[in-house]
Amino acid sequence: MKKHFIVVLVLSLFFSAHAQTNLPMELDADFAVKQLREGLVDSFNQGDIDRLISYLDTNAVVTWQNGEVCEGPAAVKAYYERMMKGDHPVVSKVTADPKILGRHAHGDWAVSWGVLNDDFVLTDGRHLPLNSRFTATIIKRGERWLVSSFHVSVNAFDNPITNLAVKKISIAVGIGGIVVGLFIGVITAGIIVRRKRSHG
Secondary structure (H helix, E strand, O other), X not given: OHHHHHHHHHHHHHHHHHHHHHHHHHHHHHHHHHHHHHHHHHHXXXXXXXXXXXXXXXXXXXXXXXXXXXEOHHHHHHHHHHHHHOOOOOEEEEEOOOEEEEEEEEOOEEEEEEEOOOEEEEOOOOEEEOOOEEEEEEEEEXXXXXXXXXXXXXXXXXXXXXXXXXXXXXXXXXXXHHHHHHHHHHHHHHHHHHHHHHHO
């Protein structure tokens, strides 16, 4: 009986110590990932591209809303510069307020996904609240957590860009219909006038 008690006591102490040593590690990982997320969001909204790419892994792959793919921090910076600050920039302002819907953690790497709540203002004045979906893979490199891959996508069937395109097509079709109608009207009027003259 005494021997069984000692075994149970030893096992209890072992599992208790194991739980205590694991708890700070998990808390540290959660805290580090939270800091990574906050740093990414803040640097993105501030337009601090150099700080932003410091959170990327050396071989990070980023897929943007327009389908372009960048590999590595340098490519991400080049894309940002071209879209925001180049000779012919497309975007004048962009902000994001990502909401994480879920995350799977596996030791030294994790996958998060959610809603980006991204809002674009184009250089031509158009406002595009895309509300993109994102999936991010993060990995631990030494003492730091970094983004290994980031994929953003929009609803292909219902977003401000497609709605704008549909509106443009509708206007074009409407104008085209008016032009065709006027053309047919002119031809018809000409035929009627000729018939009257021939019978007159």
